[in-house]
Amino acid sequence: MRIADVRRIVVMRPNSIGDFMFALPCLHALKAAYPEAHLLYIGRQWHADFLADRPGPVDEVAVMPPCPGIGHPPDADIDPEPVRRFIDGLRARDIDLAVQIYGGGRYANPFIRRIGARVTVGMKTPDAAPLDRWIHYDGLQNRRLQMLEVAALAGACGISAATELNVIERDRLEAQRAMPIDASQPLVMIQPGATDARRRWPAERFATVADAFAHRGAQIAVNGSTEEAPLVREVIGRMRHPAIDLAGKLSLSGLCGLLDRSALLISNDTGPLHLALAIGTPCVGIYWLTNLVESGPLRNHSHRAALSVRTDCAVCGMQNVSARCEHDASFVDDVEADDVFDLAISLFNRD
Numbered sequence: 093m094r095i096a097d098v099r100r101i102v103v104m105r106p107n108s109i110g111d112f113m114f115a116l117p118c119l120h121a122l123k124a125a126y127p128e129a130h131l132l133y134i135g136r137q138w139h140a141d142f143l144a145d146r147p148g149p150v151d152e153v154a155v156m157p158p159c160p161g162i163g164h165p166p167d168a169d170i171d172p173e174p175v176r177r178f179i180d181g182l183r184a185r186d187i188d189l190a191v192q193i194y195g196g197g198r199y200a201n202p203f204i205r206r207i208g209a210r211v212t213v214g215m216k217t218p219d220a221a222p223l224d225r226w227i228h229y230d231g232l233q234n235r236r237l238q239m240l241e242v243a244a245l246a247g248a249c250g251i252s253a254a255t256e257l258n259v260i261e262r263d264r265l266e267a268q269r270a271m272p273i274d275a276s277q278p279l280v281m282i283q284p285g286a287t288d289a290r291r292r293w294p295a296e297r298f299a300t301v302a303d304a305f306a307h308r309g310a311q312i313a314v315n316g317s318t319e320e321a322p323l324v325r326e327v328i329g330r331m332r333h334p335a336i337d338l339a340g341k342l343s344l345s346g347l348c349g350l351l352d353r354s355a356l357l358i359s360n361d362t363g364p365l366h367l368a369l370a371i372g373t374p375c376v377g378i379y380w381l382t383n384l385v386e387s388g389p390l391r392n393h394s395h396r397a398a399l400s401v402r403t404d405c406a407v408c409g410m411q412n413v414s415a416r417c418e419h420d421a422s423f424v425d426d427v428e429a430d431d432v433f434d435l436a437i438s439l440f441n442r443d
Contacts, residue, residue: 094247109363125248161199267349306333
């Protein structure tokens with residue numbers, strides 16, 4: 093059921109880039125259900141910087157101080173005063189609806205309850221405090237759909253047909269400074285990194301696919317963080333055609349601008365892939381089985397998935413679906429370059 097007279101909404105999800113992209117359908121649904129309400133997002137400093145002046149469902153970002161279980165280990169000994177002041181500031185705003193989409197709620201639900209909102213909704217594991225309206229939180233679920241279910245608890249339903257993330261002028265200006273536009277060549281972006289080494293496709297296969305597109309007249313750019321610079325250089329070093337090294341050269345804003353003008357992104361399952369999907373850039377994602385279940389997009393018109401169904405570690409043979417062994421061997425290295433190219437060329441050649 094819809095909630096009457098909702099003027100102020102708080103949504104809590106202070107985590108990483110990909111996790112925020114997963115939340116966008118939920119945020120759009122809430123804003124569509126309550127278009128006159130002010131939506132305050134409890135996040136990190138990067139959310140505040142990235143969303144400043146960016147049209148979309150988020151009207152304001154409140155940067156949450158880390159606390160035990162949320163930004164700090166559960167047993168961390170920290171000064172509680174910054175968190176208390178933060179909560180007091182939220183309580184003073186007379187929040188009508190507080191939404192917890194950070195996780196199972198063991199630490200987040202008590203935090204949400206302290207805000208004093210008229211109605212609380214969110215997710216809950218068996219050991220977590222209940223909210224006014226909640227759904228069970230389980231591990232292996234599509235995160236975007238899971239958060240849309242939370243939005244539905246507040247009477248917000250449906251998936252918007254609009255672009256999930258708007259690209260703005262400062263994004264385009266930074267991208268232009270980093271890599272001037274060459275209208276004669278379509279741009280294909282390569283994203284070979286991932287936080288979890290098990291989700292990384294081999295560098296030589298990224299190079300093989302990139303070369304195939306360069307042979308067809310595409311301009312190739314290989315992106316990564318500063319820490320991923322050796323991996324970016326390895327991909328480029330294995331290529332027969334030239335490519336542009338973007339390691340550490342783009343902020344998140346500049347990456348948006350470059351993805352916006354790209355004909356295609358080929359990527360591991362990592363934050364920039366989900367950023368591109370939210371913008372609407374055609375993408376081929378290389379996924380391990382369980383990662384596709386959790387992070388597969390809701391719209392698949394411009395998305396193709398290259399999938400590995402391996403479940404056992406190549407080093408020790410341990411099954412890694414419900415537990416994790418100590419090794420970082422790739423779980424996607426059985427995906428063939430030809431398979432990724434076939435998926436990619438179908439998007440690249442599409443009218």
